[in-house]
Amino acid sequence: MKINKIIVSFISAAVILLSTSVVSFAKVVGDKIVLGAAISLTGKYSSNGVHTQNGYNMAVDRINSMGGVKVGGKTYKFDIIYYDDESNPKRAAQLAERLISQDGVEFMLGPYSSGLTKAIAPVTEKYGVPMVEANGASRSLFTKGYKYLFAVLAPANLYLDVAIDLAVEKNNGKPVTVAMAFEQDAFSQDVRLGVLEAIERTGSKKVIDDKLPKELNDMAATLVKVKQMKPDVLVVSGHTKGALTAVRQISEMKVDVPMLAMTHCDAAKLSKQHGKNSQYALCASQWHKTLTYKDNFFKDGMTYDADFTKEFGYAPPYQAAESSAALLVFKDAFERANSFDQKKVRDALAATNMQTFYGNIKFAEGGQNVDKPMVLFQVMCDDGGKCENKVVAPTKWASAKLIHPIPSWSQR
Amino acid sequence: MDFLVFQYPMISVQACLDGILLGILFALIAYGMALQWGVMNIINIAQGDLVILGGYIAYFMYLYGIHPAWGVIVSPIIMFFVGIAIYKLVINKVVDRDLFISILATFGISILFMQLMNFAFGADVVLANSDYGTTMLFNNNVVLPNSKIFSAFISILFAICLVIYMKKSKLGRAIRATAQNARAAKILGVDTEKVYAATFGINAALCGVAGALISITFTIHPYMGLPYTIRSFMIVIIAGLGNLPGVAMSGMGLGVFEEFADYILGTEFRIGSVFLLLVLILVYRRFKLSRKREYLK
Numbered sequence: 078m079k080i081n082k083i084i085v086s087f088i089s090a091a092v093i094l095l096s097t098s099v100v101s102f103a104k105v106v107g108d109k110i111v112l113g114a115a116i117s118l119t120g121k122y123s124s125n126g127v128h129t130q131n132g133y134n135m136a137v138d139r140i141n142s143m144g145g146v147k148v149g150g151k152t153y154k155f156d157i158i159y160y161d162d163e164s165n166p167k168r169a170a171q172l173a174e175r176l177i178s179q180d181g182v183e184f185m186l187g188p189y190s191s192g193l194t195k196a197i198a199p200v201t202e203k204y205g206v207p208m209v210e211a212n213g214a215s216r217s218l219f220t221k222g223y224k225y226l227f228a229v230l231a232p233a234n235l236y237l238d239v240a241i242d243l244a245v246e247k248n249n250g251k252p253v254t255v256a257m258a259f260e261q262d263a264f265s266q267d268v269r270l271g272v273l274e275a276i277e278r279t280g281s282k283k284v285i286d287d288k289l290p291k292e293l294n295d296m297a298a299t300l301v302k303v304k305q306m307k308p309d310v311l312v313v314s315g316h317t318k319g320a321l322t323a324v325r326q327i328s329e330m331k332v333d334v335p336m337l338a339m340t341h342c343d344a345a346k347l348s349k350q351h352g353k354n355s356q357y358a359l360c361a362s363q364w365h366k367t368l369t370y371k372d373n374f375f376k377d378g379m380t381y382d383a384d385f386t387k388e389f390g391y392a393p394p395y396q397a398a399e400s401s402a403a404l405l406v407f408k409d410a411f412e413r414a415n416s417f418d419q420k421k422v423r424d425a426l427a428a429t430n431m432q433t434f435y436g437n438i439k440f441a442e443g444g445q446n447v448d449k450p451m452v453l454f455q456v457m458c459d460d461g462g463k464c465e466n467k468v469v470a471p472t473k474w475a476s477a478k479l480i481h482p483i484p485s486w487s488q489r
Numbered sequence: 490m491d492f493l494v495f496q497y498p499m500i501s502v503q504a505c506l507d508g509i510l511l512g513i514l515f516a517l518i519a520y521g522m523a524l525q526w527g528v529m530n531i532i533n534i535a536q537g538d539l540v541i542l543g544g545y546i547a548y549f550m551y552l553y554g555i556h557p558a559w560g561v562i563v564s565p566i567i568m569f570f571v572g573i574a575i576y577k578l579v580i581n582k583v584v585d586r587d588l589f590i591s592i593l594a595t596f597g598i599s600i601l602f603m604q605l606m607n608f609a610f611g612a613d614v615v616l617a618n619s620d621y622g623t624t625m626l627f628n629n630n631v632v633l634p635n636s637k638i639f640s641a642f643i644s645i646l647f648a649i650c651l652v653i654y655m656k657k658s659k660l661g662r663a664i665r666a667t668a669q670n671a672r673a674a675k676i677l678g679v680d681t682e683k684v685y686a687a688t689f690g691i692n693a694a695l696c697g698v699a700g701a702l703i704s705i706t707f708t709i710h711p712y713m714g715l716p717y718t719i720r721s722f723m724i725v726i727i728a729g730l731g732n733l734p735g736v737a738m739s740g741m742g743l744g745v746f747e748e749f750a751d752y753i754l755g756t757e758f759r760i761g762s763v764f765l766l767l768v769l770i771l772v773y774r775r776f777k778l779s780r781k782r783e784y785l786k
Contacts, residue, residue, distance in 0.1 A: 119604070121712045123612045261757060288757035292716035294707040297507050298751040298759075304632075305497055317614040321708050325616060329623055329634035350616060 105417050109156045110146060112407070113182030115172040115197065117189050120164025125344065125396050129189045129212055131389050132400025133157060139374050139401075146408050148415055155404065162188055166196035173200040182206070183419055186403055189396070191215030191233070191264050198226050207423045209406050211399040214363075216267045219443030226444040227426050229402045229435065231451050233264050234271030236361040237312055239453055240338035241275035243359075243470050244310045247336075247481050253309035256285035256334070258299045258323070260315030268314045268340060284308050289315055296322055300332050310336045317345035320360075328354035328486075335482030338453070343394050348456050348464035356458045357483040361451050364395040364435050365468050367476045368452065374405060375434040402435035455479060499630040504748040510637045512744025514702055516737045517644040518717055519724035520651070521695035527730050528668040528688045529584050534595040535575075536721055537714030538602035539693050543568050543700025544709035545610055548617045551704070557617035560701030561643050565694035572693025576686045584685055599714065606711035619705040640702040647698050651691070652733065664688055723767050 105111065114133065117126030134157075140146065141154045158180055162169035169188055176182040177200065185201050187194050187210020194213025198221070201208040207225045214233040218226065244253045255276055259269040266288075276283055284306045287299045296313075303311055311334045313323045320341045327337070328351070342348075342360030366382040375381040381401070385393040406429055411417070414425035430439045436449035452474055458464040467477035522536050533539075546567055547560025575598060583594045621635035655661035666674040667684045675681050699717075703709060724743060728735030743763060750762035 120607065121612050121710075123607065125612075258756075287755070290757065290760045292760060293756075294703075294713070294716075295511065298504070298748055299756060301500060301503050301507075302752075305500065318708055318710065318713075321614055321616055325618075325708075326634070329636065330632045331623055331625075345614065351618070 105153065108145075108151070108153050110153045110184070110411065110417070111180075111182055112155060112157045112184050112186050113160075113173075113176035113180060114157055114186040115160050115162040115169045115176070115188050115193070117164040117193065118159075118161040120162075122164040122189050122193075125212070125394075126164070126189045128394050128396040129400045130159065131385075132211070132393070132397035133186060133404060135385060135388060135397070136374070136401035136404035140404060140408055143374060146411050148411050148417065153411075155408075157186065158182060162193060164190075164193070166193055169193045170196045170200055173197040177201070177204045177206055183417070184208075184407065184422065186400075186407075187211055187213055187228070191218065194218060194226075195263075198223055201225055205419055205423075207410075207419060207426055209403045209426065211403040212396060214267070215263045216270065217263065219441070219445040221443075223444055225423055227406070227429075227440050228445050229406055229433075229438055229449075230363050230399050230446060231449055232445045233267035234274070235451050236268045236271060236340050237314065237338050238271040238275035239361070239451055239470055240310065240312060240336065240359055241272060241279060241281060243453065243479070244336050245279045245281065247479070248309065252279055252281040254282050254284045254306070256299075256303050256306065256308040256311045257283060258285070258287045258289055258296060258311070258313045258315070258319075260289045260293075260319055261291060262316075265314040265316070265319070265340075272312055289319065294318070294322060296326050297330065300326055300330050303334060304330070304332055308334065310334070310338060312338045314340045317341050320345040320347055321350060324351045324355050324358060331486040333483070333485040337483065342454075342456070343466065344396070348458070348466065352464065353458050353462055353489075355456045355464065356489075357480055358456045359453050359469070359479075360456070360466065362395055362454055362466075363449075363451065364398045365452050365454055365466070365474075366393075367468055368436070368474050370432055370434055370436050372405060372431075372433045375401065377434050381434050398435050402433045402438065405433045406431070406438055499627060500752060501749075502627065503631045504752055505745055506631065506633060507637075508745030508748040509741045510633070510641045510744070511747075512741035513641040513644045513737070514699060514706070515717075515720050515724060515744065516740025517648060517695060517702075518699045519721035519728075519736050519740055520648055520733065521692035521699075522721045523725045523728070523730060523733070523736050524664075524695075525688050525692045526725060528664055529580070529685055530588065531580065531584065531591040531595065532588065532722070533692070534592060534718055535599040535602055535714075536692075536696060537717035537719075538599050538606070539568065539572070539696035539714075540700040540703065540717045541709050541711065541714045542571065542602065542606060543697030544704035545606065545700070546697065547701035547704045548615055548709060551617035557619055557701065557705050558639070560617070560704065561698050564697035564701040566697075568697030568700075569690040569694040572690040573686050575693070576689040580689055581682070581685065599718075603711050603714065610711060612711065614708050614710045615704075616708045617704045621705075634706070636706045640706050643698065643702060647695065648737065651695070660684070660687055723763070726767065727770055 116130050117123055137155045145152045145154045160172040162172055185206050185208040189212045191213040194210050202223050202225055209227045211229050214230050216232050216234050259265040285302050313319055320339050338359040340361050347355045366378040368378050371377050409431055410422055410425040414421040438446050439448035441447045452468050453470040454466040455469045456464055457467050469475050469479040525531055543564045546564040547557045550560050551557040579594055583591045619636045624633045663679045663684050666679055667681050671681055724740045727739040747759055747763050751759045
């Protein structure tokens, strides 16, 4: 009977396929803890996706070479399965599904960007897979009541509210006037909410509140308003494009404003692309190499910076540093849980309270890190035109004094 | 609602000038689109990606220490050949088919270009600095970056050269003849295949110029092409095909309209108001056409 034969061979093939896939992939194979990650290796987030991957890899190598993870008296090593999500949220969600249900991954690392993290979080939540992410800062990630999502970075609404406090402090505690220009995407609007709260808290006044369309390449209209209204602070957030456009047009239109605060300066390589024109810009950053946090694996920021540069040939942006920190958090949680049970690891993650070279890490109910303030650095250039980012706030970490107000263009 | 623009009259002057300078640059891209649309009946979705590619050429010259303004000469030359290559590989197979096929084909080219540029140049936003300084007018109340003035000037120059070329040269006449009636032109000895290739090449070269200008006035990124395609499409729709002065006027008009919408309605309504205007114009056109049809009946 020909048909019977076909059916039998079909079933046996399926059985073999299933059994091999179950045997070859599981959360812990031999002495390996297998983590899964969907990363943007191609597409529009590919540069930051690569920073994220390099950060993960650097930490995996370091932890493995320094004794690995000790669980139940046995030593394990980290291993990561990567897939390329093509910077596409739908693809990222599919890959998370595949990592969990096909590859049997039981612990996940986050992708790059808030948008992709938002796509993956419902999947990991559904399967009860703990995910430590390092690159999704959008506030909406932490208000959905996710139980298995942990972020080592400070949420987006804390990016620039420090700048308003700083401006008020420089104004002898008196309220200031604020001009805001934010792109219409989830992240920038979260940053805006944080700034609005700071404005309310300090009794300050917003004089311009522009929402820049995503397609927009031109901020001239906003800057004309700034020239006319003369605010004390100009706050801009629109990813790398926003930062580059703002600095270019502020210098071209000679807009004088006492304080200019932005996000994404280091991702935009602001001082490299604009040189002296970027001077005095204040930039929000999750991490800076001069911060004096310490841990046993990377020692401190300066050592991390040197080691990373040696291994990958470029200085680590904060996206790499926070990604490395995610692995340190996982290691710590596994050892405290002393088990690979997902629930126990989740509870251990929730109880995390540690210091890494990247900063203190302690998770709030929603999963965001509440123990690490943002830092502000200011672009400072010497007479030769060489520019450097120096931390100016909060005062505890400052390595240079804030230059305030920004000298007017006619005096530069 | 914001009435800053009425409180400070100088802002109106600024808005007009900003809009005109922006509009001229967009008009140049739209001009290329109108040309090939008219001649080949192809709507090129990859128009914006050709612009961005042209921008990268200027950017790489800048990286190697050459002033990016030279890009307006180098970029069109390279882009002309890129355009011809695209024509030979893809467009010549869809040129006689219906519009939908050509839209699909150029959409595919657009995606391919985006990914290739991303692969080759990376996903970072980049720009080229011209260090042209600033022009201050009316007691420093109106500021115009020289890079924008330069862009507008170069755009006008190229547009004028092209108009003259189309009028006077043999190829120009052949292109116009093909646009009027391809079959008749063929019968009368015009090599339409060559005309199509040249048209696509010229369009790509115009995109190259615009791209080089955009790299020194704005920013470039592999995925930033689509807004330029949409904008030039709108300009052509409003102006109507084969109406070259109309393209320039509608480009500048849209630019000014957009700036005023920004000041009066707010930045978030800037792009939306332009689309609203497009819808209104299309409805009005249809209304006018239907009246004409009634009359003919």
